[in-house]
Amino acid sequence: MVNMIILAVVFVIGAFIFQVTLSGFSRKVVARIQKRRGPTVFQNFYDIGKLLFKESSISHGFIFDFGIWMALGSTIATLLFMPVGGWALMPKYANIIVIIYLLAVGSLGMAMSAVGSGNPLASIGVSRALTQMFAYELPFVVIAVLIIYLAKSSNILKIIEYQTQNGWNLFSMPIGALVAYISLMGMLGKKPFDTPIAPAEIASGPLVEYSGKYLGFLMIQHEFATFIEVGLFVHLFMGSTSIIGFLIKYIIVYISAVMISSVMARLKIDEVVKFYWRWPLGLAILQAIITLGVRF
Amino acid sequence: MAFTIGSLIYSGSIFSVIIYLLTRFSVKLGSIFTTVLFGLYVYAIYILKDSVSISFIHLPGAYNLTFKADLFNWPFLMIGTIVLFVSALFSIHGLKSFKSAASFNFLSVLVGTSVLGVFGANDLLTLFIFWELMTWASFFLVSMGKKEARSAALFFLFMSMISAYLMIYGMFLVYNKVGSFSLDVIANNWGDLSDIRGRLFVLFVLAGLIKGGVWPVHVWLRTTHGNAPNIFSSVLSGILIKFGSFIVYLFVVFFPAFYLTTKGVSSVGAEKLSHPILAYIGAISIMIGTLSAIRQNDFKKLIAFSSVSHAGYIVLGIAFGTGSAILGGLSHIWVHALTAAGMFLSAAAVYYVTGTTNMDEMGGLVRKMPITFTTYLVAIISVAGIPPLAGFVSKWLIYQALIAKGNYLLTFIAFFGSVGSFLYVFRPLATVFLGQLPHKYDSVKEVPWSMQLSMLIVTILTIVFGVFPSFMLKPIIRIEEALSIPTVKIEGYSNIYTMLTQLDMFLVAIIFGIGFIFVTILFFLLAKSTKVEQYEQYTAGEIVQEISTTPEIYHYSKNYYRSFERVIEWAPSLEEYYRIAARHISRFYDILDGIIFKSGIPMYVWFITITILVLLLIRW
Numbered sequence: 001m002v003n004m005i006i007l008a009v010v011f012v013i014g015a016f017i018f019q020v021t022l023s024g025f026s027r028k029v030v031a032r033i034q035k036r037r038g039p040t041v042f043q044n045f046y047d048i049g050k051l052l053f054k055e056s057s058i059s060h061g062f063i064f065d066f067g068i069w070m071a072l073g074s075t076i077a078t079l080l081f082m083p084v085g086g087w088a089l090m091p092k093y094a095n096i097i098v099i100i101y102l103l104a105v106g107s108l109g110m111a112m113s114a115v116g117s118g119n120p121l122a123s124i125g126v127s128r129a130l131t132q133m134f135a136y137e138l139p140f141v142v143i144a145v146l147i148i149y150l151a152k153s154s155n156i157l158k159i160i161e162y163q164t165q166n167g168w169n170l171f172s173m174p175i176g177a178l179v180a181y182i183s184l185m186g187m188l189g190k191k192p193f194d195t196p197i198a199p200a201e202i203a204s205g206p207l208v209e210y211s212g213k214y215l216g217f218l219m220i221q222h223e224f225a226t227f228i229e230v231g232l233f234v235h236l237f238m239g240s241t242s243i244i245g246f247l248i249k250y251i252i253v254y255i256s257a258v259m260i261s262s263v264m265a266r267l268k269i270d271e272v273v274k275f276y277w278r279w280p281l282g283l284a285i286l287q288a289i290i291t292l293g294v295r296f
Numbered sequence: 297m298a299f300t301i302g303s304l305i306y307s308g309s310i311f312s313v314i315i316y317l318l319t320r321f322s323v324k325l326g327s328i329f330t331t332v333l334f335g336l337y338v339y340a341i342y343i344l345k346d347s348v349s350i351s352f353i354h355l356p357g358a359y360n361l362t363f364k365a366d367l368f369n370w371p372f373l374m375i376g377t378i379v380l381f382v383s384a385l386f387s388i389h390g391l392k393s394f395k396s397a398a399s400f401n402f403l404s405v406l407v408g409t410s411v412l413g414v415f416g417a418n419d420l421l422t423l424f425i426f427w428e429l430m431t432w433a434s435f436f437l438v439s440m441g442k443k444e445a446r447s448a449a450l451f452f453l454f455m456s457m458i459s460a461y462l463m464i465y466g467m468f469l470v471y472n473k474v475g476s477f478s479l480d481v482i483a484n485n486w487g488d489l490s491d492i493r494g495r496l497f498v499l500f501v502l503a504g505l506i507k508g509g510v511w512p513v514h515v516w517l518r519t520t521h522g523n524a525p526n527i528f529s530s531v532l533s534g535i536l537i538k539f540g541s542f543i544v545y546l547f548v549v550f551f552p553a554f555y556l557t558t559k560g561v562s563s564v565g566a567e568k569l570s571h572p573i574l575a576y577i578g579a580i581s582i583m584i585g586t587l588s589a590i591r592q593n594d595f596k597k598l599i600a601f602s603s604v605s606h607a608g609y610i611v612l613g614i615a616f617g618t619g620s621a622i623l624g625g626l627s628h629i630w631v632h633a634l635t636a637a638g639m640f641l642s643a644a645a646v647y648y649v650t651g652t653t654n655m656d657e658m659g660g661l662v663r664k665m666p667i668t669f670t671t672y673l674v675a676i677i678s679v680a681g682i683p684p685l686a687g688f689v690s691k692w693l694i695y696q697a698l699i700a701k702g703n704y705l706l707t708f709i710a711f712f713g714s715v716g717s718f719l720y721v722f723r724p725l726a727t728v729f730l731g732q733l734p735h736k737y738d739s740v741k742e743v744p745w746s747m748q749l750s751m752l753i754v755t756i757l758t759i760v761f762g763v764f765p766s767f768m769l770k771p772i773i774r775i776e777e778a779l780s781i782p783t784v785k786i787e788g789y790s791n792i793y794t795m796l797t798q799l800d801m802f803l804v805a806i807i808f809g810i811g812f813i814f815v816t817i818l819f820f821l822l823a824k825s826t827k828v829e830q831y832e833q834y835t836a837g838e839i840v841q842e843i844s845t846t847p848e849i850y851h852y853s854k855n856y857y858r859s860f861e862r863v864i865e866w867a868p869s870l871e872e873y874y875r876i877a878a879r880h881i882s883r884f885y886d887i888l889d890g891i892i893f894k895s896g897i898p899m900y901v902w903f904i905t906i907t908i909l910v911l912l913l914i915r916w
Contacts, residue, residue, distance in 0.1 A: 052822060058832075059825040063662055063669075063730060069819060073812030080807050095797050097692060098804060101682050104718065105808070108682065111722065112673075115730040118660065118830045123726055123852035130719045131860045141711040142704055149702040154797045208834050213822045217815070269859045277863075288704045 008080055008089055015079060016220070019227045020044045022251060026258040033262045044223075048216050057212025060117040067113020068214055072221045074105035079224050082231055083156050086241025094156040096144060096232070103228060106221060107133070114206035125205020128269045129196035135273040136186030136193070139280035143176040143183075146291055147236055156232075160239035170237040176287040177237045179280045181257075186276065187229045190261035195269045230254050299340035301363035301373075301416035302351030308333065308409035316402035323397045327388040330401050334381040334408055341365070341373045345771075350418065361425065362478070364418035367778060368550060371626065371771045372415040372542055375633045379534040380408045382753055386641055387527050388746035390648060396440055400525070406433040407531060414539050419477040420467045427463070427507075430536060431456040438524040438532075448519040455516040459506040466499035479546070486555035500547045501574065508540025510611055511581035514604045515871050518588075521600035526644030526653075529596060533603045533636040538629050541610045548574065548614050549622055553779035564781050570617030578615060579709040581608030586716035587864055590857050595643045595653040595724055599636065602679060602720060605713050606632040612710065613694045618701065619776055619783035620794050624693030626772045630761065631678060631686045638675030638754040642668045645747055646728060649740040655724055659851040660733025660830065665742045669729045671751035676721035678758050681714045684805035685762035689769070689792070693784070696794040719857060727853035732830055734848040763805045764789040 024041040031038025059065055080089050081099050088094045111129065114122040147169055148154045151162035163169060170177045186193040196205050210218060234249045267275065311333050319326025344365045353361040365373060384404065391397045406429060413426025431453065439449035469492050471477060474485045482489075489496065506513045517537075521529050548571060553564045585605025592598040606628065613625020645668040646661065647653055662669040678687035691714060698707040742748065761768040766789045776783040785793040790802035831844040842849055855861075891899075 055823045057823070057825040059827045060830070061663065061827065065819070065825075069812055069816045073815040074808055075811070076814065077804075077808045077811035080811070090803070092798060093800060093803060095799060097695060098683060098799065101688060102804070102808070104680070104682050105677075108677070108680075108718070108722075112725065112730065115726040116662070117833075118730070118732045118847075118851070119833050120731075120850055120852035121834075123731060123856075126722070126726065127852070127856050128859070130722055131857060134715050134719055134860070137715045138708065138712060141715075142708050145699050145704050145707045148699050148796065149704075152796065154696070154699070158797075203834065203836055212825065213819070214825070217819070270862050273860060273863045285704075285708075292702055292704065 004089065011084075011089060012076060012079060015084075015227050016223065018247065019223045020048065022254060023223060023226070026255060029255060029258055030262045033259065044219075048219050051216030051219065052213050054212040054216075057214055058209070059214075060209060063116035064113050064209075064214075067109045067111075067116055068217050070109030071106045071113065072109075072217050072224075074102060074109060075221045075224045075228070078102040078106065078228055082228050083160070083235065084231070085243035085246040086157065086160060087243060088157060091157055092155075096148065096154050096156055096159070096236075099156075099228065099232065100144075103225065106225060110206060110218065110221065114209070117209035119209050121202045121208045122206050124202050125196050125198070125208070128198075129206065131269055132186060132189075132193060132196055132272055135276035136183040136280075139179045139276060139284040140183035140187075142281070142284040142288055143173070143180050144236065146173065146176060146288055149292070156235050160235060160241060163239035164241065168238050173287050173291060175283050175290070179284045179287065180233055180237065181253075182280045183276075184229060184233050184253075185257055185261065186272070188226055188257060190257055191264040192261075192267045193272055194261075194266055195272055198266060226254070230257075299344065300349045300351035301365050301412050302353050302361070304337060304340055305353065305363070305409045305412055307336075308405055308412070312402050312405035312409070315405055316398050319398040319401045323391050323394075324388055326398065326401045327384065327391055330404060330408075331381065331384040331388060333405065334377065334384045337377040337408065337412065338374075338381050341370070341377050344373075345370060359421070361413075361422045362418040363413070363416045363422065364479075365416050367771070367774050369415050369542075371630065371775070372538070373412065374771070375630050376411040376415055376535045376538070377408075378757070379531060379633050379637050380404075380411060382637055382750045383527055383530045383534075383641070384408075385750035385753070386530070386644065386747050389744035390527050390644060390747055394440075394525070400437065400440060400528075403433045403437050404528075404531075406430075407437070407536070411535055415542060418479055420463075420470065420479065420482070421477045424460070424463055424467060427539065428460060430539065431460065434528075434532060434536060437528045438520055441523045441525045441528075443523075444519070445523040448523040452516050452520045455506055455513065459503040462499045462503040462506075466496050466503070469496055469499070483551050483554040484558060486551045487559065497547055500543055504540040504543030504547070505577070505611070506540065507537060508544065508607045508611065509537045509604050510540070510577060510607045511584045511604065512577075512870055514581065514585070514607070515874060517600045517604055518597055518871075521603070522594055522597045526596070526640065526647050529599075530637045530640035530644065533599065533640055534633040537603060537607060538610075538633060541607065541614070541625075541629055544574075544611060545614055545626065548617075549779070549781075553781055557778070557780045562780055564779060565618075568617075569622070569781070571615040574615035575612050575706060578608040578610070578612030579706055581605065581611065582709055582713035583608075584870070586713045586720065587867070589720040590716065590723075591861055592720075593655055593854075595646065595655050595728065596640070598655075598720055598724065599639045599643060602639070602717065603632070603636060605717065606636070606679070609691065609694060609710070609713065612706065613690075613697075616694075616697055616701075616706070618697045619781045620693050620700070621697030622781060623769065623772055623776060623783060624690045624697060626775070627693065627765075627768050628690040630768050631690045631758075634754055634758050634761070635675045635678045635687060638671050638751065638758060639679070641747070641751050641754065642672040642675065643724075645671075645743045645751065648743055648747070650737060655727045656854050657848075658728045658734075658737075659731040659848060659853060660729070661737065661740075662729040663733055663830075664737065664740050665729075667742055667748045667751060671755050672725065672729065674755045674758050676725060678762065679721050680717045683762070684759075684801055684808055686758050686765070686768065687762070689762060689765040689799075689801060692799065693792075693794070696796050700795050719860070723856050727851075727856060731853065732847035732851040734851075735846070763801055765792065765801050766790065 024044045028038040083094045111126045115126055151159040230253055238249045315326050315329050348366040351363045410426040410430035417423035435449050435453045439445050509517045556564050582605050585601050589598050589601035610625050610628050613621045678685040681687045681691035766786050773783050791800045
């Protein structure tokens with residue numbers, strides 16, 4: 001039990017340091033693409049530290065606070081179910097459906113807190129974020145279902161095991177991997193799918209009223225959510241039991257998403273829905289038909 | 297003391313009159329009596345848990361009403377009485393300023409007895425009698441609602457009539473064949489009914505779908521829920537539309553599986569029980585319900601369409617036929633009964649203090665009504681199928697079954713309904729409870745204690761059934777074992793094993809709790825924040841005077857998902873087609889009317905003569 005707790009703490013802190021460093025690095029990558037020097041790799045640590053220990057911050061009431069606890073709390077909880085390579089804190093319960101849904105609690109908490117601030121810009125952002133979620137989840141789910149069916153288990157460790165025997169899903173279902181990658185861009189809110197945030201248009205949407213420790217908490221939540229989402233993609237399509245291998249693949253997937261997003265322009269929200277439901281969803285069903293045939 | 301369904305119904309019918317008179321005398325007293333009666337029902341059904349109880353009500357003629365409570369209908373009876381109890385508790389204060397409170401309580405008790413009668417019936421005729429009792433009682437209850445309630449009630453009655461006629465026809469088909477209405481006899485002879493089984497199946501399942509509010513016969517739900525009295529909506533959606541699911545369960549699962557079990561088949565698999573067409577009807581219902589709910593502006597109509605979607609999950613689960621799917625479908629009846637009650641009761645509480653269910657007119661009510669908000673929040677987390685609440689368990693079981701068969705199309709639709717439900721359930725949360733509180737609601741208060749208590753009970757049950765799903769699943773697993781359907785294994789209170797994986801809801805809840813508490817402690821360790829008023833907003837540097845004077849213009853609520861609606865606008869509406877069809881039919885009759893009646897008596901006489909001549913010619 002004590003062992004478990006120590007492992008959990010080490011895991012959470014490790015994931016935090018890894019992902020925050022990586023997102024600092026990604027800022028550097030974006031800067032180089034734009035021919036700037038960019039901030040130091042540790043800039044995100046400074047940002048989070050500064051925000052958390054700021055002496056003044058604004059609260060808009062209980063729901064505003066409660067939503068933040070719910071968002072970060074459940075994202076950390078989700079992280080604890082997440083395997084890394086072949087290792088997981090609770091190997092029997094690394095269930096992909098639980099992870100996807102538990103992650104939604106975080107989004108719900110954040111949405112509740114943002115709308116609880118009473119700012120209409122936040123409300124608009126949340127309405128867009130939910131719409132976008134509806135758009136990207138569906139193609140992703142079709143592909144996830146295929147993989148679960150092939151691996152005969154919704155446990156991520158079993159899915160990894162299946163891939164070590166049969167080769168990466170990336171090669172056996174390339175269309176599916178492409179679809180999931182586009183969905184991943186939507187999950188991460190990277191351009192062209194950063195409509196819910198849209199800084200120049202709706203003043204960062206849901207984040208508009210946050211300051212000080214609130215914003216710090218949400219930044220941490222965002223980093224953890226990123227870790228889970230990218231990690232999920234790596235496990236589903238490039239599964240192997242090595243932890244170092246996992247981290248390397250993770251870096252490749254994440255940085256490539258950042259690079260693609262830095263040369264894209266933002267879509268309107270109805271364009272996002274139309275795009276996801278036309279191309280990725282169509283391709284996902286095509287992949288399903290190729291893999292399993294027509295089934296009713 | 298041994299209760300039977302029969303004695304409970306007896307007491308119900310006697311008390312209905314007493315409660316009517318008491319309510320005439322004092323509304324509160326009458327409602328308290330109703331609550332006590334329904335509380336007794338809950339207790340009585342609970343102690344019937346492990347027994348088989350058969351009872352009769354003797355009628356003057358040759359026929360007796362027969363009832364039975366055993367493991368096959370216990371889950372339905374239990375959840376039915378719980379919802380009845382909760383909404384009666386809610387009505388203690390909720391009926392204040394209600395014009396016809398006495399009739400409301402009288403009819404509520406009748407609805408209560410009809411719930412026992414339908415779920416506890418041991419023969420089809422008893423089932424039909426109480427089914428009709430429910431229809432008529434609800435007809436009068438619905439017509440007590442808002443302005444347009446009369447026409448809504450008529451529409452409800454019309455749809456119920458269709459379902460009743462289908463049932464009558466089916467009943468007499470069975471009677472001609474086996475000579476009895478008894479459910480046991482039908483179940484035992486199910487194999488010999490092969491020549492009429494197809495017809496029977498269509499008749500009864502269609503009747504069930506109409507009552508259950510499943511596409512394509514869901515159209516009555518919108519108007520009925522939109523106009524029915526708010527308290528009654530929770531019973532209507534929580535229990536009465538589950539009558540439909542019950543009929544579907546009887547004909548899709550119970551009769552075939554029971555027959556095969558008595559014939560000594562050791563494992564009744566999906567190949568015997570699955571009905572793909574029915575499963576797809578459920579799936580379409582999920583999609584239509586979800587997309588329509590996203591477009592509603594009225595709190596209660598939104599919940600009505602969410603009921604359509606969830607009725608779809610129930611039918612999908614039951615009709616898919618594997619052990620895990622049936623378990624998911626039947627447990628979804630529990631889940632949805634509770635969450636529908638929670639959502640409709642919170643809508644009723646909001647109506648109680650604001651006098652409206654139009655979401656565009658409200659906002660920021662969480663500051664005034666924290667308990668109502670909590671009820672709604674817990675209910676929607678369960679509706680959206682998010683762990684660690686009950687809704688996740690039932691949906692998860694359905695997903696497991698669908699994925700295990702590799703049916704990606706149905707899985708896709710099941711997820712579609714689930715992710716789509718995030719959209720529609722969040723809208724009332726954002727527009728009614730959160731955001732800017734208009735000044736006209738500055739003085740409103742939280743609802744009285746009885747309403748709070750009843751909402752709390754629903755909330756606690758939803759959480760308990762989520763964290764310890766065995767309370768909900770064990771009784772249903774018992775049914776499946778008795779029907780020799782291979783089912784999922786459950787260990788302890790919370791550990792569920794299916795073919796694909798295992799799930800421990802208690803563990804999920806604990807981990808979730810640890811994360812939450814850790815963050816909360818960290819939050820309070822850091823510097824304290826300053827609390828500001830609702831009108832202190834970031835407005836991009838502009839000075840907006842109206843924020844403090846008319847906050848509602850600074851509240852984003854109208855057309856919340858307009859951009860999404862734009863994407864699905866082109867989709868045809870079934871209701872529109874029904875309306876067009878109705879118009880054409882009525883025009884056809886107008887023409888007929890014009891030919892026969894308007895052209896005067898000679899024409900009329902002529903037609904009669906012709907008709908008689910034709911009849912004579914064919915010697916009828």
